[in-house]
Amino acid sequence: xxxARLIKMVLLLQSRPAMTAAELARELEVSERTVxxxxxxxxxxxxPVYADRGRGGGYRLVGGxxxxxxxxARGEAEALFLSGVPxxxxxxxxxxxxxxxxxxxxxxxxxxxxxxSRTAAQRFHLDAPGWFTRPETPGLLPAVADAVWDxxxxxxxxxxxxxxxxxxxxxYGLVLxxxxxxxxxxVTGRGSFRVYRIxxxxxxxxxxxxxGGRFERDPDFDLPAFWEERAEQFAxxxxxxxxxxxxxxxxxxxxxxxxxxxxxxxxxxAADAPDEAGWVTVTVPVESEAVAHAQLxxxxxxxxxxxxxxxxxxxxxxxxxxxxxxGGRARHx
Numbered sequence: 560x561x562x563a564r565l566i567k568m569v570l571l572l573q574s575r576p577a578m579t580a581a582e583l584a585r586e587l588e589v590s591e592r593t594v595x596x597x598x599x600x601x602x603x604x605x606x607p608v609y610a611d612r613g614r615g616g617g618y619r620l621v622g623g624x625x626x627x628x629x630x631x632a633r634g635e636a637e638a639l640f641l642s643g644v645p646x647x648x649x650x651x652x653x654x655x656x657x658x659x660x661x662x663x664x665x666x667x668x669x670x671x672x673x674x675x676s677r678t679a680a681q682r683f684h685l686d687a688p689g690w691f692t693r694p695e696t697p698g699l700l701p702a703v704a705d706a707v708w709d710x711x712x713x714x715x716x717x718x719x720x721x722x723x724x725x726x727x728x729x730x731y732g733l734v735l736x737x738x739x740x741x742x743x744x745x746v747t748g749r750g751s752f753r754v755y756r757i758x759x760x761x762x763x764x765x766x767x768x769x770x771g772g773r774f775e776r777d778p779d780f781d782l783p784a785f786w787e788e789r790a791e792q793f794a795x796x797x798x799x800x801x802x803x804x805x806x807x808x809x810x811x812x813x814x815x816x817x818x819x820x821x822x823x824x825x826x827x828x829a830a831d832a833p834d835e836a837g838w839v840t841v842t843v844p845v846e847s848e849a850v851a852h853a854q855l856x857x858x859x860x861x862x863x864x865x866x867x868x869x870x871x872x873x874x875x876x877x878x879x880x881x882x883x884x885x886g887g888r889a890r891h892x
Contacts, residue, residue: 727746741756802842
């Protein structure tokens with residue numbers, strides 16, 4: 560345990576010019592006294608850790624000291640090679656850079672760990688797109704990715720309905736969701752962040768503004784948290800209607816597979832106790848009556864729509880047609 564902590568301490572100091580005892584204690588989740596003892600142990604082992612005394616002091620490595628990644632365990636090395644998404648890197652034009660980085664990491668590992676990339680690839684593969692789709696890489700993705708990496712403004716032209724709009728964007732981050740690429744960006748001069756589908760861009764050009772077109776990145780922007788919030792907002796925004804459904808025990812288990820899973824979970828959590836027949840009544844947010852018709856049809860006799868009356872009538876007509884279709888003698892070819 561202590562060996563792993565000492566290695567992490569060296570790597571932290573290697574990645575920054577200097578760190579205070581308080582900063583190291585916070586990163587390592589130990590006390591400042593433990594940091595002092597660990598620094599002394601590293602120094603005695605030949606690692607040139609130097610302590611600057613006084614206000615504003617801290618710990619640093621002397622003489623550009625660098626350590627090889629000999630402290631990695633096999634599981635850590637394999638996890639490292641799982642952290643990339645090869646298809647996404649290729650689409651962003653970063654395949655060569657990623658390959659070079661993997662080679663450098665492999666060269667720094669102990670000989671017993673150099674097969675980590677092969678063993679990880681044999682056991683795990685990420686296939687991001689959804690089923691039954693053949694995603695196409697947006698042709699402008701590499702240019703957008705370059706701007707994201709370089710903190711450079713973009714003048715983007717994109718389709719908005721039947722029209723085209725032009726905006727100067729500050730591109731903060733890229734998200735690959737179910738095979739579709741999105742750009743999270745802020746319109747220059749405005750405070751709010753927005754999400755754009757990259758396949759709707761028709762043209763992008765680096766901004767020629769002062770300062771080489773670069774923008775000052777907001778240090779508080781958290782891409783995963785922003786995306787999670789927007790994704791939840793989007794999912795809720797399209798659920799504009801409600802249906803009241805009575806479900807059998809089997810129907811309650813199948814509901815999350817028929818409608819939006821989050822909406823189903825919330826509806827079931829708010830449901831009253833089952834009736835005498837063991838059925839529960841729930842109110843489920845749905846996109847529209849037409850969509851609900853297609854979704855709830857899959858539940859068959861395990862669901863009874865109570866409202867709206869128009870949806871109940873549509874399902875009743877379906878049931879009558881099915882009864883007529885299957886009620887007579889079976890047809891033979």
